Amino acid sequence: MTALYKLDLVRYGYTKKTVLDITQLEIQENSITALLGSNGAGKSTLLNLFAFLDSPQQGVITFKGEKVNADELLSFRRQVGLVAQKPYLLQGTVFDNIALGLKFRAISTEMVKKRVVDALEMVGIAAFAERAANELSGGEAQKVALARALALQPTVLLLDEPFSHLDQASIDELDRLINYFVSREGHSVIFTTHDRLHASALADEVMGLVSGQVVYAPLLNLFRGQVAGEIFKTEKISINLPADIRSGKQIAIDPSEIVLSKQSLTSSMRNSYQGRIVMIAEEKGRVRVTIEAGERFHVQITHQSLNELGLSLGEAAWVNFKSTALRVL
Amino acid sequence: MDYFSHSLSVALELIFQLDPAVWQVVWTSLKISLMAIVIASAMAIPLGALIALNEFAGKRFIQQLLNTLMAMPTVVVGLLLYGLLSRRGALGDLGLLYTPWAVVIGECLLIFPIILNLTVVAIQSADSRLLPTLHSLGANRGQTMWMVLSETRFAIMAAVVVGFGRALGEVGAAMMLGGNIEGFTRTMTTAIALETSKGEFELGLALGLLLLSIAFLVNLFLQLLQRRAV
Numbered sequence: 001m002t003a004l005y006k007l008d009l010v011r012y013g014y015t016k017k018t019v020l021d022i023t024q025l026e027i028q029e030n031s032i033t034a035l036l037g038s039n040g041a042g043k044s045t046l047l048n049l050f051a052f053l054d055s056p057q058q059g060v061i062t063f064k065g066e067k068v069n070a071d072e073l074l075s076f077r078r079q080v081g082l083v084a085q086k087p088y089l090l091q092g093t094v095f096d097n098i099a100l101g102l103k104f105r106a107i108s109t110e111m112v113k114k115r116v117v118d119a120l121e122m123v124g125i126a127a128f129a130e131r132a133a134n135e136l137s138g139g140e141a142q143k144v145a146l147a148r149a150l151a152l153q154p155t156v157l158l159l160d161e162p163f164s165h166l167d168q169a170s171i172d173e174l175d176r177l178i179n180y181f182v183s184r185e186g187h188s189v190i191f192t193t194h195d196r197l198h199a200s201a202l203a204d205e206v207m208g209l210v211s212g213q214v215v216y217a218p219l220l221n222l223f224r225g226q227v228a229g230e231i232f233k234t235e236k237i238s239i240n241l242p243a244d245i246r247s248g249k250q251i252a253i254d255p256s257e258i259v260l261s262k263q264s265l266t267s268s269m270r271n272s273y274q275g276r277i278v279m280i281a282e283e284k285g286r287v288r289v290t291i292e293a294g295e296r297f298h299v300q301i302t303h304q305s306l307n308e309l310g311l312s313l314g315e316a317a318w319v320n321f322k323s324t325a326l327r328v329l
Numbered sequence: 330m331d332y333f334s335h336s337l338s339v340a341l342e343l344i345f346q347l348d349p350a351v352w353q354v355v356w357t358s359l360k361i362s363l364m365a366i367v368i369a370s371a372m373a374i375p376l377g378a379l380i381a382l383n384e385f386a387g388k389r390f391i392q393q394l395l396n397t398l399m400a401m402p403t404v405v406v407g408l409l410l411y412g413l414l415s416r417r418g419a420l421g422d423l424g425l426l427y428t429p430w431a432v433v434i435g436e437c438l439l440i441f442p443i444i445l446n447l448t449v450v451a452i453q454s455a456d457s458r459l460l461p462t463l464h465s466l467g468a469n470r471g472q473t474m475w476m477v478l479s480e481t482r483f484a485i486m487a488a489v490v491v492g493f494g495r496a497l498g499e500v501g502a503a504m505m506l507g508g509n510i511e512g513f514t515r516t517m518t519t520a521i522a523l524e525t526s527k528g529e530f531e532l533g534l535a536l537g538l539l540l541l542s543i544a545f546l547v548n549l550f551l552q553l554l555q556r557r558a559v
Contacts, residue, residue, distance in 0.1 A: 053461050074467065074469055077467050078467040081465075084461070086458070087462070090480060091480060101468075104469070105467060148466070
């Protein structure tokens, strides 16, 4: 199966600042992908590249197996729908706004009408059609922008922080819409968020972005610090690094690669810290255990190992991981 | 003061009696300015959109040049065109000097940079999300340009009105290129200059009042349009 998007050695930035620096990235078709990261991590920039609004200064983007040419963006743009975080609505009515992209495609008037009505109904704002676009609230404008993207019947839907200003009912509605969208053959959704829980609940794949770099593991164990020789020093603990890494300001540890134990382990794992269990929670059918061991570690285990280990809140436990489980950023 | 108030009442009489000499001049003025504004706008607005929407080497220089040209003295335009259009000039064979066309060309040259520059500025000060929105909706180059002009149409209309006001009110080029021939190239401004120097202060005043009224009406029209759009 060909990937929906494939990025190779992509670099995007301004003269003094690199916004994105992606060695390799693949996004699969027919899936929901969440781009997780804090403000300024490069989420919106990456989404703009996915929408073909911008081209990277370096590197290659492949879309459905076809290399994206910076001079021929139009045909790529017409396959994807983007809803910006603060969407811009053009002068005129809601209907005019949703019809615009269809008119660009020279679709017949009756067909335009039908598709606008369908899109409005899909988003649940059928009554909005004749309202003036500049009289809508922020949340309403976002729904219109979503309908405007859906009317174009794209196979890829790109949503920038779609949940940030919605109430719970609207969030549930949007969750349903996203799931319905990808349930159709060849349809995919990519959305950005800084809500880790929502990302992992909704998406098939969660991709973290830290300072313009992609981290596949959920960004649960992300520590800042400095490299000193073979050791990465955070403010509170020292972590052994793999032999080949000698620089970086942040490290992330995949929560599924951490081994929990009640006693100190004698193994090849070079990093071991004793701590106290401060939280045990269920997450997507697995168990997340949080351990305070100088730094706060999040560990993902199965229900079975939770029972076997007999862990409970407040108890002492050891966090163990190989130095190869680290990702240095 | 007596002199002024007496002249004013005579001037108003001339206007409301629909004095043919007055209205002939007004009509010539409007005809020439409208012609100039249509031609200049038809060239400047699309070109302005092209400049604003594309990045190219020398763009900053062009904008600086336009700023300079916006303040170009009308007599300089008159002088240059006189050199081109007079019998011995490069375009002398066309026999355009002292015709309304010469004045139209002069005014076009004068207001073209104004409309061009104001169009570029209007588009550049549009919402920064406008272009990405149009692109993501799949607009091609032509559609993008059309929609950008449509979204900024009130600012661009203001540019056209500024240009019209300038064309209507300028005297240097109209005098040098038109020659102030009665019923042919005599415009409101050249007539005011002539009548006043002849001592016909009342007629000059009547034309001045009409000139102001037209400027006022045009601006009022623009404001009404803008208010309706909001």
